[in-house]
Amino acid sequence: MSTSRAFARARAEDRAVLLGYLPAGFPDVDGGIEAMRAMVEAGCDAIEVGLPYSDPVMDGPTIQAAAQQALELGFRTSDVLRTVEAVAATGVPTVVMTYWNPVERYGVERFATDLANAGGAGLITPDLTPDYAPEWIAAADERDLDKIFLVAPSSTEERLALTTAASRGFVYATAVMGVTGARAASSDLAGPLVARTRASLAEGRDLPVGVGVGVSTGDQAAEVASYADAVIVGSAFVRTLLDHAGDRAAGLRALSALTAELAEGVRRAPARA
């Protein structure tokens, strides 16, 4: 199920998509599934399942800590597929976000097949750009999987065009120059990046732009939702679970409350551009 379904539904309601991220295997595999289901129930339109990796160069301390915990508990690549299957069963589009080496090691074709069979929508690839991705692009196209590549404030017009042309489902705008992590202030780079990304689309092409910018509150979500097609939230969810490490029930309640606040935020946004 492509993520485009979530975008179509949100557009019908004239609002942005809320896309929530958690790494698989955190706090453990079943606990992660339970947490992601709670996020769906409380208002996430789509879920991004992270694949914990030993060398996450784009992640800040919060997501690093969660990934390390998952790996220490013996996380395996097959666990991400089990997680996708369980979350996709709720009916929301579910994508995997992964650094490239685990996919390459699993086998690109084999991973694509197993991801599709698990009901996964596609892959977000933070360290794989389209110009180095012919094998993944072929495997994804064969199975109608979303190829979600990233754009950044430093991307040139030429690279924006290259990236949006190769993307399917949506394109992921990392709207701060820096690693993942919740941020108090909003980025003044985000709005212009979204506009430039849209301008790079081939004529007549409609590709949603999701924005990851360290959102952690409903107000921030509302602001980002005023110019983006999806508000992507990761570190704030992970932080919530880390803060309630000793009490899972309380962690889930806090997670649901945060989701509800963010979901309200994406619905509160003023008339969208």
Next chain:
Amino acid sequence: MSTPTGTTRPTRWAADDQGWFGDTAGQWGGRFMPEALIAALDELDTAWQGALADPAFGREFELLLQNYAGVPSMLYEAHRLSELAGARILLKREDLNHTGAHKIRNVLGQALLTKRMGKKRVIAETGAGQHGVASATAAAYLGLDCTVYMGEVDTERQALNVARMQLLGAEVVPVTSGSRTLKDAINEALRDWVSSVDHTAYLFGTAAGPHPFPSLVLSFVRSIGDEARRQCLELTGALPDVVAACVGGGSNAIGLFAGFLDDDDVAIYGYEPGGDGVETGRHAATIHAGEVGVLHGARTYVLQDDDGQTVESHSISAGLDYPGVGPQHAHLAASGRATYVPVTDKAAMEAMALLSRTEGIIPAIESAHAIAGVVDLARERPGQTILVNLSGRGDKDMGTALEYFGLGRATPVADPQSATAEQQ
């Protein structure tokens, strides 16, 4: 991987313009990096290509190496070691360079590029601390701000180099994530770079990482091989039968090897850190025991588990303690042009003592791996000429040597008479 078209390469050993080494594009190297860093890598690539084409840059670099770094380093015939090993062993004395290792060549080249790009700050990762010291040195020389990321484990075993960097004005940041060694220092430097890229250059310490770093670093260290080739011809009237070097990330090795890649009769040997022995799993012999994967932006051999998670490497030598290796070495290994052999910690430490006692030269433990390797190789190649890169000096390793050999306590003879009696 499919083959991009329209690429050019000067020789079969060099990368194409997407950074691929090997007969098929997609085989080794490439650029597996976040989009946020692509513009910076492109900017670096463009500045580097411009510098290569600019004779003024070449002259400035050469003069700086001569007048500041003490390059060209000499080629030294190790007579006593040769006699003992049964082959003619020549040492390329990179240990005599300013800051004590080959690293200064790479760093001065990259720092000049930084200046050319108009950036005011450099960051670097370091394992043993040699690249960090070299970076701090170049930054001091050119008036740049410098931050060095170093695994916490390495800051402990190389405290002297931490002090050197600090004295040179650099900020040394201990890295506490992951295995707290070189690979994690690279991760942290990349995280810094993604936030600071508009005013900061990343001085990558070895011929690995995303394109253009493997080729760029090679361009600054290949003078090692060019000098050695010329010096060997002058000294012996012929090319060596073998060239050899230790391989961690592989910059000293690729610098030497590059001078001989097209000399088909010259055998090439790289010595990898075998740690406690490859069979124990505690080693960093990436080519010998790793699998093909992607680490720090390049497809190469990687020490990894069945799921592609990087496995922690082990070596007594911090400078070789890395679970990846430069992609050009992967290409040389896979194509059979070079042979890579693991050398254990124990063999390296014995070679450190051996070179110290036979030649009066205390090598870095990194370089001692190559000494151990060629002493062994000499048995198969009696009488042949073996040219070894003595990539660094051992001063920084005295703490390790002290502990390993139980040195540091002077041993006066308490009763000279009883000592005499024992001898009788």
